[in-house]
Amino acid sequence: MKPVLKVVDLEVSYYTDAGRAKALDRVNLELNAGEKIGLVGESGSGKSTMALAMMRMIKPPGRIEHGQVIVDGNDLTSLSDEQMLKARLSQIAYIPQGAMNSLNPVTRIGAQMIDAIKAHSPNMPKDKMRARSLKALESVELKPEVFRMYAHELSGGMKQRVCIAIGILLEPKVIIADEPTSALDVVTQRQVMETINKVQAEIGAAVILIGHDMGLMAQSMDKVAVMYAGRLVEVSTVKEMFTAPKHPYSQALIRSLPKLDVRGVFQGIPGLAPSLLRLPSGCAFHPRCQEAMDKCKTLRPENQVLASGSRVTCHLYGEGA
Amino acid sequence: MNFRLLSKRLLFLLMVVWAASTITFFIPRISPKNPVRERFAELARTGGFSPEDLEVIVADYSQRFGLDKPLLQQYGDYMWGILRFDLGISLNKFPKTVMQLIYESLPWTIGLVFITTILSFILGNWLGALAAWPRSPDWLKNIATSFVLFQGVPPVLLGILLIFFIGFKLKLLPLGGAYSIGTVPDQSIGFFLDVLRHQLLPGIALVLGSVGGWVISMRGMGVTIQGEDYVTFAEHKGLGPRVIFRDYYLRNALLPQITGLALALGNLVTSAIVVEGIFALPGLGTMLNSAIRSNDFSVIYGIVLFITIGIATLMVIVEFLYPLLDPRIRHQ
Numbered sequence: 001m002k003p004v005l006k007v008v009d010l011e012v013s014y015y016t017d018a019g020r021a022k023a024l025d026r027v028n029l030e031l032n033a034g035e036k037i038g039l040v041g042e043s044g045s046g047k048s049t050m051a052l053a054m055m056r057m058i059k060p061p062g063r064i065e066h067g068q069v070i071v072d073g074n075d076l077t078s079l080s081d082e083q084m085l086k087a088r089l090s091q092i093a094y095i096p097q098g099a100m101n102s103l104n105p106v107t108r109i110g111a112q113m114i115d116a117i118k119a120h121s122p123n124m125p126k127d128k129m130r131a132r133s134l135k136a137l138e139s140v141e142l143k144p145e146v147f148r149m150y151a152h153e154l155s156g157g158m159k160q161r162v163c164i165a166i167g168i169l170l171e172p173k174v175i176i177a178d179e180p181t182s183a184l185d186v187v188t189q190r191q192v193m194e195t196i197n198k199v200q201a202e203i204g205a206a207v208i209l210i211g212h213d214m215g216l217m218a219q220s221m222d223k224v225a226v227m228y229a230g231r232l233v234e235v236s237t238v239k240e241m242f243t244a245p246k247h248p249y250s251q252a253l254i255r256s257l258p259k260l261d262v263r264g265v266f267q268g269i270p271g272l273a274p275s276l277l278r279l280p281s282g283c284a285f286h287p288r289c290q291e292a293m294d295k296c297k298t299l300r301p302e303n304q305v306l307a308s309g310s311r312v313t314c315h316l317y318g319e320g321a
Numbered sequence: 322m323n324f325r326l327l328s329k330r331l332l333f334l335l336m337v338v339w340a341a342s343t344i345t346f347f348i349p350r351i352s353p354k355n356p357v358r359e360r361f362a363e364l365a366r367t368g369g370f371s372p373e374d375l376e377v378i379v380a381d382y383s384q385r386f387g388l389d390k391p392l393l394q395q396y397g398d399y400m401w402g403i404l405r406f407d408l409g410i411s412l413n414k415f416p417k418t419v420m421q422l423i424y425e426s427l428p429w430t431i432g433l434v435f436i437t438t439i440l441s442f443i444l445g446n447w448l449g450a451l452a453a454w455p456r457s458p459d460w461l462k463n464i465a466t467s468f469v470l471f472q473g474v475p476p477v478l479l480g481i482l483l484i485f486f487i488g489f490k491l492k493l494l495p496l497g498g499a500y501s502i503g504t505v506p507d508q509s510i511g512f513f514l515d516v517l518r519h520q521l522l523p524g525i526a527l528v529l530g531s532v533g534g535w536v537i538s539m540r541g542m543g544v545t546i547q548g549e550d551y552v553t554f555a556e557h558k559g560l561g562p563r564v565i566f567r568d569y570y571l572r573n574a575l576l577p578q579i580t581g582l583a584l585a586l587g588n589l590v591t592s593a594i595v596v597e598g599i600f601a602l603p604g605l606g607t608m609l610n611s612a613i614r615s616n617d618f619s620v621i622y623g624i625v626l627f628i629t630i631g632i633a634t635l636m637v638i639v640e641f642l643y644p645l646l647d648p649r650i651r652h653q
Contacts, residue, residue: 055557088559096557102550106572106647115568116558150648166558 004206005031005092005174010067012046012053012230014276015060021276023049023062025230028303031174036200036207037235038217040253041227042273047210050227051176054208055094056084072173090120093172093205095163095196097179102163103151109162110147113137116169136165139202140195157188164195171203178210189213193220214257218242226250229274229284232303236310246312248289283315291316330637338403341629345622346399350392356412356618357382386410408623413615419623422608429499429604433520434593435586437527442582444528445535450571452536453543456562465536472533476592480526480599487522494522497601523600527592531585538581542574549573576647583639587632 012024024046031037039047052058054069056076069076071091079087088094096102104112113133117124134144140161151159160180167175177196181189197220200207209221217224217238224241226234226249234247245251252269271288274280280287286296296315304318305311349356358379365375383389386409387398402409408419445468451457452465471479488496500506500515546552547570555569593606605624612620644651 057553057556085559085561088557090559094554094557096550096554100550102554104551104555104569104573105649106576107568111568115560115564119558119560119564152649163554166554 002032003030004033004072005029005208006068006070007050007054008068008070010050010053010069011065012049012058012062013065014062016277019277022279023230023276024053025279027067027230027232029225029232029235031206031208033173033206034200034204035223036197036209036221037223037225038221038238039208039210039225039227040212040214040217044273044276045227046230047227048178049230051094051178051208051210054092054174054176055088057094086120089116089167089172090170091172092174092176093167093170095167095175095177095180097160097182100183101151103159105151107150108147109149109151109154113147113166113169116166120170132169133165136169137162139168139199140165156184157192160184160188160192161195164192164199168199168203168205172205174208175200175205176208176210179212180209181211181213181216189216196220214253226253229279230276231284231313233285233314234310234312236308236312240308240310244308246306246308246310246317247285247314248291248316249285252290283313327641330640334633334637337633338630341626341633342400342403343396345626346396349618349622350395352618354616355379355383355388356616357386357388359616360412403626408626409619411612411617411620413612413617413620419620422620423605423624423627426603426605426608429602430589430593430597430606433523433602433604434527434589434596434606437524438531438582438585438589440524441528441532442535442578442585445532446539446575446578448532449536449539450543450566450574453540453547453574454566454570455547465540468529468536469533471529472531472537474530476526476530476595477599479530480523480596483522483526484599495519497599499602519602523596523602526599527596530592535578535581539574539578542577543570546570546574572646576643579639579643579646583636586635586639589632590628 007027007029010024010027011022014021014023027046027050029037039050041047049058049062052062053064054076056064056069056079058064064077067077069092071087074087074091076084076087076092103109110130110133113136114126114129117129117132130147134147137144137146142158142161142165146154146158146162151162154162164177164180167177175196180196181192184192193216196207196209209217211217221238223235223237225232226241226247228249234241234245234250236246236250240246241250242254245254249269252267255267256269258266269288274284274287280297282298283289283292283296283301286292289296293315299315301313301315302318303311303313306317358375361375361378361382365372380389387395390398399409406420408423411417411419411422414422448461448465448468452462474482484496487493495501495518497519499519500512501519504512504515506512551573552565552569555565560569590605590609593604594610595606596602597604597606598610605628609621609624611617612624
């Protein structure tokens, strides 16, 4: 199967007064059509930067240093600004954390859907745009009346659904959902996730879900990717990740999850995430790693595919181990 | 727009009119000065009649103006007059009524001060919005923010500087007056252009003096709005910068500015007094100024009352405009 999304050696830096912060460091990722991957990591590990870089929405002082984002055979990084405007939403869509204020408070929901369609196909007749918007609202299980409503008339969950409806308007190949369920209660979270799964199945798009909630990932994703200090340290299937995580950071992450059957003190990961301005040499995780070896301090581990299908960036695995 | 809100606001407007007219009724009557005596004492000093006759004349005129009646009856007559848009008779320009005088001077003030207020609102907000827009060229941002400099110059000084350099030194525009000396006001294009030429300099003074304030406040709003999630999401939707600027950025940033406009309209007459004074223009400001100089109580309080009612009405109109712009306050 040909991958629908290929991220090759993507690197993003922010130029701050204190120096250059590498927010994304040679990230590689492949995603097949219809595949769902969860992107986890602590705050500042580069999850959102990765999403913004894929949309080419990194703003100064940030910059995409190099790398490619290939969606359906087209390299987005080589497009002109005009072409990139067209590619957003139609090729690759971004669903924001919509419960807060991702919708314009002074125009109707319908107008905000129509202007998105209009930006991509200006010559489409008005009633067709309307029909398409209503269809999108229907697939996220919202009433057609929402079309004529304003954002302040909707609940948090409904606003999030509207954001999803806008994301799928043009049936993109890849959908990036950036923490779509935070700031919602658990019942609504579940409904929103079910909605994402449903529309994803309808249009067959690949989904990247960014979040902290491991439980949510386990329930509805196919794969989980773990990020640490701007690097992708492990990509495994959900089952593999929760039963036999490979990277020591993933292992610590899974260990830190509370368990129902074992009472006890929560286990954290000792130490703090490193500053992106002064990354440790070699493997960025080595100062906190319980299994750190000498070469971890000097040599940066390469990406390798294990027999189980997991991709891991760690010296514990591969020929050298 | 619901009926309850409308009637509530109109009731409020009526209360303002009542309160303002009551205050303007009592203030001159508390004053120890008798306007009629002041007027005739001045005439007596220049000769014409003997001081003994003064008391007779004052008593006669007080009767004519109804000033000898009991206070409560005067108050009743006064309020009844206001209901019929009758603000009394000018003491100084005797046979003319206060309403007549207002009608004569109002068009000049509306033509200059009102229009320049609106103009600087539009210009200032446009420049402020562009100054905060990251895609604007640098020269435009610099022009926009340089208007802020004029905000610190007092309008009097600005007017005098403009008269001196543009009117007196360069002789580009007339020094003052509403139209050239010797012309007779009529409806012709020539007269209209002459008036426009005379209004240009005071217009520039007013716009320069107020545009900077709009620029700073709009720029501040603009920077805030750009950080909002809906602007970012609009970019994620692939919208062009033009649509984002108009529908997502400007529409939201403009909301608090509308309130500012209502407040600026309240300052209309204050700026009219200054600017009409410097440029020797007719208008409400000049009328008020000369009424104060000649102790013309009925004109002073007539104009004050008229302005109060006018501004209160404008405020109510703005309040009804607001829900049209911001759906969030439509249901309250």
